[in-house]
Amino acid sequence: MIVEDDRVDQMALTRALEKSGDPVTYEIAETLAEARSLISSRDFDCAIFDFHLPDGTVVEHLSRRQGEPGRARDLPIMVVTGAEGENEGVSSLQQGAQDYLLKKELSANGVRRAVRYAIARNKIARELEATIKRGEQADRLDSIGLLGGELAHDLNNKLAVVEGNTLAALEDLGDEHETTRVKLRKVLKATAHSVELIRQVLAFSRQQTMTPRPLDLSEAVADAATVLREVLRGAAPLELRLEPETTAYLDPRQLSRVLLNLITNARDALTQASNPRVILSVRSEGDEVVIEVEDNGAGIEPELLGRIYDPFFTTKDDAESTGLGLAVVHGIVSQSKGSILHRSQPGAGTRVVVRFPRAAGVGPQAKPPAGLARAGEASQRTILVVDDEEDLNELLAQILLREGYSVLTAFSAEEALEVYRDAPRIDLLFSDVRLPGMQGPELAKQLYALQPDLALVLISGFADSSRAVQDVVALGGAFEHKPVSRQRVLELAEVALGIRPDPQG
Template sequence: MKDRWQRLPQTAGAIFAGVLLLFGLLVVTQADRDYRYQQQQRVQVRAGILAASITAAVDFGDTQAVREALEPFRVDPATRAVAVYTADGRLMSGYALDGFALPRLLPKVPPKGNYSAAAADIVSGGRTIGAAYLVAQMEPLSRRLTRYALIATLAVMAALIVLILGLSQAALRRANRELQHTNDELVQQMAQREKAENELRQVQKMESIGQLTGGIAHDFNNMLAIVIGSLDIAERRFSTSPDRARTAIAHALEGANRAAALTKRLLAFARRSPLQPQPIDPNQMVANMSELLRRTLGEGVVIETVLAGGLWRTHADPGQLENAILNLCVNARDAMDGKGRLTIETLNCHLDDDYAERHAGVAAGQYSTIVISDNGPGMPQDVIERAFEPFFTTKSVGKGTGLGLAQVYGFVRQSGGHVKIYSEVGEGTAVKIYLPRYFGPAEVAVTPEVADLPRGRPGELILVVEDEDQVRRMSVDALQELGYAVIEASGGADALAHVRERDDIRLLFTDVVMPDINGRQLADKARALRPDLPVLYTTGYTRNAVVHNGVVDSDVFFIPKPFTIEQLARKLRAVLDA
């Protein structure tokens, strides 16, 4: 009995030490559980923000826009995987780091261990069209345990004081209340900060949309004023002064062409302009443009070309590339006030992984490069950062639309390339266009020039399919003006009925975007009836039916809206004679 009483303090001390140890472990476990919960909530919020930001891109099936929306996550070292899945759970686009294998189907069970994962539905018009999936890595357990050690020590000391002195219970409660209050304030501050960041992003987005909308409205109002006013004048003068009426009509056409050019530039910036790429020798293109540039830029600008030997070919739309070079040269002339030296240089260039990492959306590899440089006043850094924004210009009112560089940017990025401005105030400016090297066949496609306007031949019957009545009437009138026989249909069902009844139809001329049956579906059904029937597509906005990744499908004949009678005549003859 005496030995038992002697061992009692030792037993009580061991029990007390065990209780304190267990208490410390409970504190650490709870702290880690709270940390994991907060990390999971943060990942869930980020997944929800991503899902909201890519709704339009997923709804249109625009994989390129989705891929660009995921790029900013690469700079976050905590993000290990991010992906976007379609409504049926299939992977649309994404990336994973450090050995993560991105599942082809939307995961049902999130990653375990030191990772947190979340998925957020992408909703459009009340229906779920996909899901955004995000995996983030938490702090290493060793680092968290180090942070929790102080908390555990304080808790153990508090418990020890309670047991020894019996006086610290109230103090511990006060400490817990203060800790809870601090935690509540921290959570509230985090929520307020996140709300402020969301509001700031929304304000910036609305400012950009407002600037773009204002610029479009301003320019289109000017052009519509020309068109409407000139047509009104022509109508009044038609019977009394035909010559003056024709002049007014010419002015209206000029305004309409300017509106069409503005729309084309906006589509180029948005990377929605349909491209018809060909193998291009940049040296030959620059040489062929020399005379055009001299006439356009004037005698005050001295043009120098430095063409590299053994220059790599590239694969791009020649008309768009010529327009991009011309835009940059005109900008350089305006920067030099019409007097100075302009240099157009070509060279081969290799962009390495380090450069690609520092420039979002740029792939490492070999590029054929065109450099347009001037000895003008140069640009400050804040102007360089905004130079490619649509309707941003440093020129005075009426001297520029602010769409030239935006069009260049959109075309180059849509072609898989990269454009970069190098400038210093007082030292001039150089703009470099990097276009991917082309490894295809050596033959460079050449578009033959036709002197006379091609016309229809006897027996050439064309079926016009267009759901817009006024556009259809215009197309029919244009084809009849060119000498073709024409039958028309307002939709796919009527068109297929004509194809079944008339075996003398030589060509199907159809809009792409139509209700019920789009142009590509109509062409497939018509060719099932008439395998030899050629098809010419037209549209004012590219969709995935005949254009993929901004490039017209190789087996497709295409003419974009709006088109002139001359453009239509040449395209029709090319299709019929192919």
């Protein structure tokens, strides 16, 4: 686009463009108002502005466009000026122009060079701006995640006490107290909702413990197809495009959460689509496995794309929406050493591209639980419970004692080592991950070195040492996020001790 009110200068510019050797088409505007109108309705690669125009200067236009939508703001601008000096050109650069030329020096080669330079410089500037924004977003997510993870740890401990004592109260109350039992069940329901919210916080903060294994993503998607179609609720057919050799190291449960969130978002975007569709594809690209979810729904406004991974940000009117869905997906993907990118245009749908490192080979399988070969009854087993939260320590001990186990307790790893040395025998260590001083995983490894048939269970509301936890899992130990229900506490103990198989696989 050429913005010039002088006909002689218009001819000079058009002649220079035509002689430059580059195939070029152009529109001419003679005022700032005409230029803005053309910019709002057409896509241009570059604009050449005269510095002085009947309704203002190019500096005024450059200053004004900073608050305008992306097309107007991001258009590269080259300025031509008839002034003798270079002050006007320099002031244009300071306001965001990419280059300037003096009218007396116009030539085909000069215009071609300046236009190419303006386009290239603008592209670099936009990429740098996007990189900075991504860095700021990553720092923001890290800060929120750190705070969220710490809060999750403390809240999980408290919720575990609430849930455990509520369940105990329900067991103690007879049928004649049905009104009270109804109220207690409401407490349990609210606790369950809180637990799920905390799990989402742990996910986006990338501080949850994962159990990755070699997983064929095409097979996993095919297995999940029935559930994913149910999530769509008939809003659109789900088209699968699955290729072979798509193995990556992932936690299957976390992959399911990623797929469910992305398909749910695709469904919610289809309300106005005339011929709605959702395409879910899995393929290999070099050293990566790529999952894509594409819809032809409403799309996302450019100014919102930079915020979609922010925790608690949502554009949905649904009161049930927490704004954590994509924050959770981003956290899971990042923790799995992957990447995620949203490509979207308003009215033209959205494509989400998720990339994971491709598995080079199948790693060693974890050993079976240490106590699997030792079948026996609870009354014959001794469990060492270690947790620095006094109420939770007492609750865990009560749950296990009621089942008939012998229980010893400690509030730190150092105290646990003393208890272990004084006890005739301990069959199971049931420990929190985060303890004052020595941490739970290190305690587990030290006791395992002393007693290789010791069963190991770790629990935590905030696993900030996932590698250390995985070391314990590799020894045949189990890990569970807090809060852990009474039933799950007993299941973990029985599975670790070989009394029963794990109902959760």
